[in-house]
Amino acid sequence: MQLQTKDHGGLLVVTVCEDRIDAAGAIQFKERMREVTEAPSGRVVLDLSRVLFLDSSGLGAVVAVLKLLGPERKLELAGLTPTVAKVFRLTRMDTVFIIHPTLTDGLQKVG
Template sequence: MRIETRTSDDLLIITPLDNRIDASIAPDFKGHIMNWINEGNIRILLDLYHVEFIDSSGLSVLVSTLKALGGKGDFMLCSICDTVMNLFRLTRMDRIFKIYPSVEEALKAIKGNNKPE
């Protein structure tokens, strides 16, 4: 799995470069995220700009990340395409995660303490 990361203040921004988060890469992806959390990254923004498909294994990774933070950090999502957003709405995950239209909008909201869209 190809992943880019960068930081903005104390926020880790994770950008998967593959267009799918499915059973074939979910365990590897989860391992990376858990390592970052164990290294002390508790404010995470997942930029899904390149992702066009997420299956149940991918959703499980997202939920596991939220649980691993245990309310002691933030896990936010951004740049979600319509197909993936439809899945989030169908599974009601759009009510669980803070979702922003773009990295820039997420950063503005975080700094301004605005609510996600």
């Protein structure tokens, strides 16, 4: 699972460089996220703008990363494609995560 990271002064941006997070890649996604989020940061913004497909295993992996970060670190999502946004909406996970329309929006300070 290819991920790119960029530090924005206490804000870690993780961009998923794959077009899908599904059963075949969910475990690898969780492992890579664990690796890239080891260093402390206040917020983590997961850029999903390249992800065109997310199944229940992929959704479970994103939720697992949220739990992995713990209550003191926020996992925020940015740039959800319409199909991926629909998965979050239908499962009501859009009420659990802070979701930014774009990565640029996600880079702004959250109150």
